[in-house]
Amino acid sequence: MDNEFLATIKLDNSNEFHGENIYQPQGFSSKKYPFMFLGGASTLCLNGSLNDIDMKGKIVLYDHGINERIKKGEIVKQADGAGIVLINAPKDGYSIIADHHALPALHIPYAFRPKIKAYINSSTSSQRPPSSSKAPLPMCPTLRIATLIKKVHPDWSPTTIKSTIMMTTYVKDNTNKPISNERNLPTDLIAVGANHVMPLNVLDPELIYDISPMDYYPYYAAFVYNVSDVRFIIHQKINCSSIKSIPEGELNYLSTIARLSANKARAVTFTRTVANIGEVAETYYAKLGVPEWFLHM
Known part of the structure; x- marks a missing residue:
């Protein structure tokens, strides 16, 4: 946005x-x-x-x-x-x-x-x-959109709202050109993040990636080395040794990243669970869509 x-x-x-x-x-x-x-x-x-x-x-x-x-x-x-x-x-x-x-x-x-x-x-x-030019006092655009979503869908969790915002973005700027960096040059994937927010679409994303608080426990068990740190984060006692940890890319988050070698091919697999929040049952098929300008970075 x-x-x-x-x-x-x-x-x-x-x-x-x-x-x-x-x-x-x-x-x-x-x-x-x-x-x-x-x-x-x-x-x-x-x-x-x-x-x-x-x-x-x-x-x-x-x-x-x-x-x-x-x-x-x-x-x-x-x-x-x-x-x-x-x-x-x-x-x-x-x-x-x-x-x-x-x-x-x-x-x-x-x-x-x-x-x-x-x-x-x-x-x-x-x-x-x-x-x-006349303008109202600023509010963080993402916070403003999240407030709009919560008003329409008061039962949605913070992770559902975050997923909705990320699911409905677009990969070009408002002039239909590749998103640019501070020097007006096409930016890279890391800097682009989840791309530009599309406010008109956030209320009807159809699919969402939701994460419950308990879904984070296996992730914390793998990447937070001190049990007291985990307890501080989740505000309750937990025995990390009793929890089966998951790899970083297996957290049911909308985005992830894989490090690949330029000289050696290898397969990378991530598992995701999505929920259809539309009014009717539908069938969805996964398709990889990579903007042409990303391939030449």
Whole structure:
């Protein structure tokens, strides 16, 4: 599920750059403000870096790093600054986060840095302060969907709800392209996880993978080495030596992973039990569907 809190800056040369921010200004002004990049020791906006610098009514470009993003905005506000544009380091690429800043702010990808820096260096620049699109305060998208499912199906267990969310995902982003990483490149299987949530389908998954608390005991017996740790997890006494342990891949969980050699073929078998929660009895057949773009990673 893609969830964005868009914010935009518009420069004098009519270029617009989009990022994210939750700050919702009241009585927002459309006037222009000086736009600056301090450089040197002030490039990261650390405590004390704005001492003896006239920041009143100015918007400043800062690099991401060292101190917290929200802290940078607080430092600029304390110096009477008008706004802040926070730009990623190369390693962070396109990973931007919507924060609740203390003043108009914008978190943007590293890819925008060359154009913005060139604009600032080319002239005495000014811009309109970053403006935010209206949006409610954020809630974790998965938690929001889980709450919706529980409202409709109050008798479903947490594992049933989790299975429902994972069973109804899709493997591409909202532009119908492969899911990308923070550098806008196709990501790998581990980073993709269960893919993108499809909220419209979570209420009718048809099949689920359910796990009861007792189903975890054989798993704990195999992978938690200290009996006291197991007892702490399940909140009751248990004798692990009396429980037949199971391999990691045999927990009735929706996803698993197998380590395979590139030079040696071997068969890997996992057993799963699914439940049909539809209104009528149906027959299902297992089919392996691997996206073509996964095969070339």
